[in-house]
Amino acid sequence: MARMLTLFVLAHWGHHLLSSIIPPLLPYIRDEFEIGVTQAGALFSAFTIAYGVSQLPAGWLADRIGRRALILLGVSGVAIWGILAGLSPTYWVMIVFMVMLGVFGGGYHPSSAPLVSSQVEAKRRGWALGIHQIGGTTSNLSAPLIAAGLATLLGWRSAFVIPGAVVVVLGIVLYVLIGRSGPQASQVVKTPMTPMTPNLAEAKPGSRAGLSRLATYMIIGTAGQVFILSTIAFASLFAVDRLGQSEGLAAALPFMVYLGGMPAGPLAGYVSDRVGAGRMLIVAGLVAGPVIYLMSLVTSVWTSIPVLLALGALVFTLMPVSELYIINHTGEANRSTVLGIYYAASRGGSGFLTLGIGYLIERAGFGSAFAIAGSTMLAIAAGSVLFLWLQRRTGSTG
Template identity: 30%
Template sequence: MVDVLTAPQHVKADSSLRTLAAISVAHWVSHFHIFVLPMLFPYLKVQLGVGYIELGFALTVFGLVSALTQAPIGYLADHIGARKVLLIGLCVGGLALILLGMNLSYTSLIVCAALLGLANSVYHPCDYAILSTHMDEARMGRAFSIHTFAGFLGGAVAPIIMASLVTMLSGLGALIVAGAVGPVVALLLIVVGIPDASSADRKTDGAPAPQQSVITPAIIMLMFFFMLLGLSNAGISNFGIVALMSGYGVTFSAANIALTAFLGASAAGVLAGGYLADRTTRHGQVAAACFGINALIMLVIATTTLPSVVLTAAMGIAGFLGGVIAPSRDMLVRNAAPPGAAGRAFGIVSTGFNFSGILSPLLFGWIMDQQMPHWVFGASVAFMVLTVLLALITDRKPKTRSEGPVAGLEPRF
């Protein structure tokens, strides 16, 4: 592998772009695998003879395992190398689906969900650790945004891919092919030669960088920040359609269009947010401003009945601003992480997302059971306001990072 410290400028840039592309593909796989089982629920329900409660329990197992292992995986990535852990995660997630396709039973489904949750816990700690140490500092925000966009894309195309695979190969074949994507991408990353984050976290004299505690007030606050981000978006994404239909008299078609605008604009906002994150050091203020506007938009939706066109536009603006926040969110974590501890830092704060995934179905499901659909948006407003406050508290000027790439490394994104 080319030595990044002595290679010519164009070689360094090519290496960084290759690393970004490879890590983004891995993130695509992570989001694609998250949606494989839900997309096959109708098939699994018939084949296994179970109800949706039993199928939903599999997703609960997935969320719990991912939540409990996210932080330990971050420590493991910093200890033995993010590259190795990422490759193992891709293979474990893929093999879990392959084995389910080869031996379909409810027990196998639960085991598969647990292994998928374990595999899912590797992506944020490992991906961000590698990107944080091998991307150009001046373009770090854009690198994070492309990585996040790739994940959004994986979730967006999962339904059509799984539907096509079921049509061509049946449900079992679809599971096996979807699982095979993991090991194939792991092999691709080996061929590409992605670097290891740990190799960039050493002193120039070859001695290991001094270890610092990653459990800091800033990291703990960011974990809660991530949890609030997840809670504020989960109600809209998962219960927005039923809330609009039952509480506002919106048709199924109009509600779907509004949610599509929200999700589609989020993906576009992520890319725009990458450029913004590279042009400011006040990432907390960016997040606070975007979510402050979002809170106002959601308050209007919660308290009034808007025409379909206006509702769609409002949801689109909210989605775009929510996407803009993502790169700034990631930069906040990177700036708060001690040198050589990016894997642990992202592992800990990403646990907040996992907890929101466990709590949000219970909370917003209870709200809908109480026939209070307006509070799907009202509760999101409350979480957004809390997110604004935490964003301002966690906003810190970035420290000088000696462990990053050498100056002049400028890949074109």
């Protein structure tokens, strides 16, 4: 079990590295191609929208043709397109490569989450998913430092090419090692649907009430991630344009987001195994909006640090806890498909919202854009909690 979790942590690190490098490099790319804030944000949106949309067919395929090959494409395939993005001669060519990077990445999460959760007994699923999250968090944590260091020393293009070459090799090695670990590493153990998560009210999984409850919790988890990811996508540009910092320092600033997220994933998974994923989603969802709003009040790098740490802790809490809730409330036959829907919404949604926030920034400024984003997130979370409360109060059975 320990060996398999380690392999999946490494795979998760490689999967996210090239995409995590994009936001810190936006100030460099903006200057290179002489584009505005909205166009710079569109580069990240091109990736995230394609990444989100591709989760739907990838999740369906994972349930039918197996997961190991999709994990290879999600690591080495992503890295190859990342290398090409770093070699882009024009802005529009880079847009195309960002789309392909997203398409190839779509199969990783719907394939890996069920495999990771199947390596442990049901009562430890949250812990396992939290450990798996360390790979993604470490990737996000190291990406701003790698981007800032390589961009300063060798130019921003090297920050795509050099890490990309390393990840291509890593993906191939992991593919072989996972295969050698036996069929249990690439196939999910057939287990019945086991809804273990305590909720405001229990509803029979598969019933109309159970499906509406599942959808509501997915909305909370998805919205929190979408609004936070779309906000932090502009952290580097915010540091340059509003806080007056250098591009090098601005590229490293997202490090704080992922530093906050590093302990949050495993801790959130551990706590969810004990108090319930539903309750964790509600708390994190309600807190997310006010913390995003705080970004509108930031006036210096020093005041931005605690806010970015908190945003990181929240988004990396929402990720494994959302996965746990879905896995505990879906059957094996359609688990990757439902996860694909969730990933499509949470990853693709941030791409669309990034465009919207970029538009608001250019029209009204960073402060107003962040304030609107935070207020909207709070309204969504509060409305979802109210729906769950009303469903419990009326004793809805479908």
